[in-house]
Amino acid sequence: MELGFFTMPIHPVSRSMTETLKEDRELALVADRLGFKEGYFGEHISDAAETISSSLIFIAWLLEETKQIKLGTGTINLPNHHPGKVAAEVAMVDHMAEGRFIMGISPGGLLSDAELMGNLDRDRTAMFLESINHILAIWEGEPPYNLEGEFWNISTERTLIQDLGQGFLPKPYQQPGPPIVVTAVAPFSKGVEAAAERGWAPISANFLLPKWVKTHWPRYAAGCETSGRKADSADWRVAKSIFVAEDMDVARKYATDPDGPYHQYYNSIVTKMKRSGRANLFKHDQEASDDSLDIDKIVEELVIWGTPEKVAEDLSAFQEEVGEFGTLLYAGHDWRDRDLAIRSMELMANEVLPSVNANSPSLVAS
Numbered sequence: 001m002e003l004g005f006f007t008m009p010i011h012p013v014s015r016s017m018t019e020t021l022k023e024d025r026e027l028a029l030v031a032d033r034l035g036f037k038e039g040y041f042g043e044h045i046s047d048a049a050e051t052i053s054s055s056l057i058f059i060a061w062l063l064e065e066t067k068q069i070k071l072g073t074g075t076i077n078l079p080n081h082h083p084g085k086v087a088a089e090v091a092m093v094d095h096m097a098e099g100r101f102i103m104g105i106s107p108g109g110l111l112s113d114a115e116l117m118g119n120l121d122r123d124r125t126a127m128f129l130e131s132i133n134h135i136l137a138i139w140e141g142e143p144p145y146n147l148e149g150e151f152w153n154i155s156t157e158r159t160l161i162q163d164l165g166q167g168f169l170p171k172p173y174q175q176p177g178p179p180i181v182v183t184a185v186a187p188f189s190k191g192v193e194a195a196a197e198r199g200w201a202p203i204s205a206n207f208l209l210p211k212w213v214k215t216h217w218p219r220y221a222a223g224c225e226t227s228g229r230k231a232d233s234a235d236w237r238v239a240k241s242i243f244v245a246e247d248m249d250v251a252r253k254y255a256t257d258p259d260g261p262y263h264q265y266y267n268s269i270v271t272k273m274k275r276s277g278r279a280n281l282f283k284h285d286q287e288a289s290d291d292s293l294d295i296d297k298i299v300e301e302l303v304i305w306g307t308p309e310k311v312a313e314d315l316s317a318f319q320e321e322v323g324e325f326g327t328l329l330y331a332g333h334d335w336r337d338r339d340l341a342i343r344s345m346e347l348m349a350n351e352v353l354p355s356v357n358a359n360s361p362s363l364v365a366s
Contacts, residue, residue: 001325001360003353005031006074006203006239007332008042010049010265015334017051023335024052028062030342032069034349037327040074040104040181040203046112049268055104056093063096070100074203075183077108079127080117083134084154084169091139091170094178103178104203105132109185111276127151132180139177143167181237185281187212189219196223196231204322206239206331207269208281209301213238214322234326240318241265241331243305244347245340254340255305258296261334262303267295308347312355319360328353 007027011020024041031039043055052058055073062071076086094101107128114120119127130149137147144157144167156167172178180200184192185208192202202220204213217236224231241262245251255262270293273279279290282298304314319325330348335341 001319001353001357002037002327003349004036004038004040004237004327004329005332006040006042006206006237006329008044008050008074009052009332009334010268011051011334012264013048020051020334021058023338024058024332025062025065027332027335027345028069028071029065030345031330032066034345036069036330036349038070038072038102040072040102040329042074043077044110044113045080046116047110050110056089059101060093060096063093063100066100068100070102071097072102072181073104075104075106075108075181077110077113078105078131079108079119079122079124080113081131083131083152084138086131087135087138088169090135090178091172094172094174095170098173101174101178102181104181104183106183109276109278110272122151136177138169139171143169145169184208184216186278187280187286188215192216192219193223193226196220197227199227199229201235201237203237203239203329204325205281206241206329207266207302209284210318210321211284212281217323217325232326233324236325237327237329238322238325239329239331240315241303241333242311242315242344242348242352243303244308244311244344244352246307246343246347248307248310250340251305251307254337255303256296256299261336262305263295263299265333266298266302270295270298308351308355311348312352312359315352315356316360319356 007024009024028039041052041055041058043052044050045053059071090103107124130151134147134152134154138145144155144160146157147154160167181203182191182195182200183203183205185205195202202216204216221231243251243255254260270282273281274290279293280286282293304311
């Protein structure tokens with residue numbers, strides 16, 4: 001098993017944006033130092049708790065400071081952007097990264113972003129598919145492009161100056177383009193199967209119950225079979241909320257305290273999912289009412305915490321339940337205590353992961 005991180009940072013709204021951006025930057029620098037394989041950053045435009053409004057800009061900020069880690073968008077919410085702009089900006093960042101870039105894409109899940117961009121009542125899944133098709137066509141094609149769609153028409157035909165390069169969009173550093181990943185946030189996600197058919201890899205979200213995470217692999221395998229290739233568990237990434245400390249009492253308090261960062265994170269996510277009609281993610285019984293959801297119980301079920309020994313045992317049990325996957329993505333949370341947060345990452349990389357791999361010889365080697 002490899003180790004990466006995925007942060008959709010949900011900070012207390014009282015915190016300074018300047019501080020939270022520096023904190024999220026330090027997360028990546030620590031991960032790079034510890035040998036994390038890859039890291040992903042979420043983006044939302046209209047949320048005071050999630051202060052990364054452009055994952056591409058944030059990654060560009062980090063590229064010169066990091067050495068080995070691959071950095072990914074987690075995700076570019078395609079309906080909120082013009083596909084021509086995404087194609088050009090991703091190509092630029094890919095050249096800056098020289099192979100250390102992964103392109104995560106999605107329709108976007110934050111409803112206030114959709115309203116802001118005028119997409120609240122539009123078919124955002126259809127917009128997502130049209131956008132990525134345009135982006136890939138731009139990278140594969142040559143100007144003037146002349147791409148027509150329901151939501152965007154793209155051409156530089158009227159203004160093309162061939163010999164001067166006007167009207168040309170850049171191609172990525174990685175050919176034919178950077179690897180593409182999609183986030184899976186629904187039980188039995190049909191999107192995972194469709195992504196697999198196109199050669200894209202899935203990331204299972206950290207706020208899904210294990211029983212729903214388990215449903216993603218059969219969908220991925222089915223999509224791979226349709227496209228004529230064998231599904232490889234090394235391509236499956238699973239995010240998980242984890243906190244590690246040398247002392248069990250310290251770990252328990254930091255991970256489960258109602259005033260702590262993990263409780264705050266899940267309270268925010270659950271409340272937003274209720275408002276958008278997607279709280280089923282947290283339910284064992286899909287017919288249960290939203291009012292039946294309890295944040296304390298959700299934290300208990302979704303956060304793995306404890307000493308290195310306990311966390312390693314719990315992670316092994318989690319993987320036994322959901323199936324083998326290639327990369328564990330350590331979920332980023334607010335650093336209520338910077339020293340404890342960094343120490344958790346150190347223990348995760350230096351003690352927990354080696355223990356899990358040593359006791360799971362059938363898993364993908366790190």
